[in-house]
Amino acid sequence: MACRLLDDGNDDAHTGLAPHGAPSKPWSAWWTSTPMGGELEVGVAHDVLAERLHRRAVADGAIAFGRTALTFEPVVPDPNPVATLDWPELQQESEPKLTVRFLTPTTLRRGKHTSPWVDPASLLSSLTARWSAVAPPDTTIPNPTQIERASLRVSRVKGETRVITLANQRVVPGFIGEVTYRGDDTAVFARFTTLLRMAEFLGAGARTEYGFGRVRLAASDPKRRGRAQHTTA
Structure with missing residues (x-):
């Protein structure tokens, strides 16, 4: 692999x-x-x-x-x-509305199970944990509270569930399509957008090292220098 x-x-x-x-x-x-x-x-x-x-x-x-x-x-x-x-460049001001394109099946862990429902509260928690694990120590993002998680919502969904059978015969459902997210708290939504910008480079959800969770933000235009990066072979 x-x-x-x-x-x-x-x-x-x-x-x-x-x-x-x-x-x-x-x-x-x-x-x-x-x-x-x-x-x-x-x-x-x-x-x-x-x-x-x-x-x-x-x-x-x-x-x-x-x-x-x-x-x-x-x-x-x-x-x-x-x-x-650059990692600091991921943290920018944003409008409280964002459309995300899920280009490969995206799945979120729910305990021992996985789910194709890419709800914003779960994404916020999942991506915050990813950021804490891999980002430089001088670019911390706090764990979200329940109130912060509840401030995010879905306003539009267009897509489908794809069920993938892995080499070990494990069956994993994933979402492919577009989701528009909105937020009631400007600061929380800006943090959510920062995490989704990271996901453009590192993926969203579980099993991203196996091809899951490839995302793009609508009208995204990443700058061409820094540390988080895409590489093709």
Whole structure:
């Protein structure tokens, strides 16, 4: 899997950055088929992981991604960064309305189960936990209160549930489509928007390292420098 390219190993000094089996990964991976093969897009939370990805992709030449073996074309010397953004730049003012496109099945954990319902309260809690696990320590976001969670709501949904059977035969439902979110508290909604901007790079919900949870914000235009970044191979 893509974890071979990104999880901690013995080939650099940055242990503890991406432990194998960690509940919150500082990276996500999405595969898109093309007529010539396909494109593996990887989002990473730190520059070190981008360097690790580049180095290992060139050295390995191929990886297993689920049931598919991917071979990198030798004519491509390095994976190609397509968007980067500084962590502080994710925190910007926003209107209390936002449309999110869920491009691959997105699923949220509910205890031992998963759900395709991408309700804003659950997303707020899930993405806050992800931020706390992978963001630099000087960019903290507080855990939401019940009142803050209740201030968010859905105003429009257009999409469907896709049921995915994993290689281990586990069945996972996920949502694909568009959801428009609104908020009654401007500060809480700005925080929610910041977390969703992070999700453009690292995914939303569970199993993002397996291709779930790829999202884009409507009219999103990420700047081209910084630390959180998309890379394609």
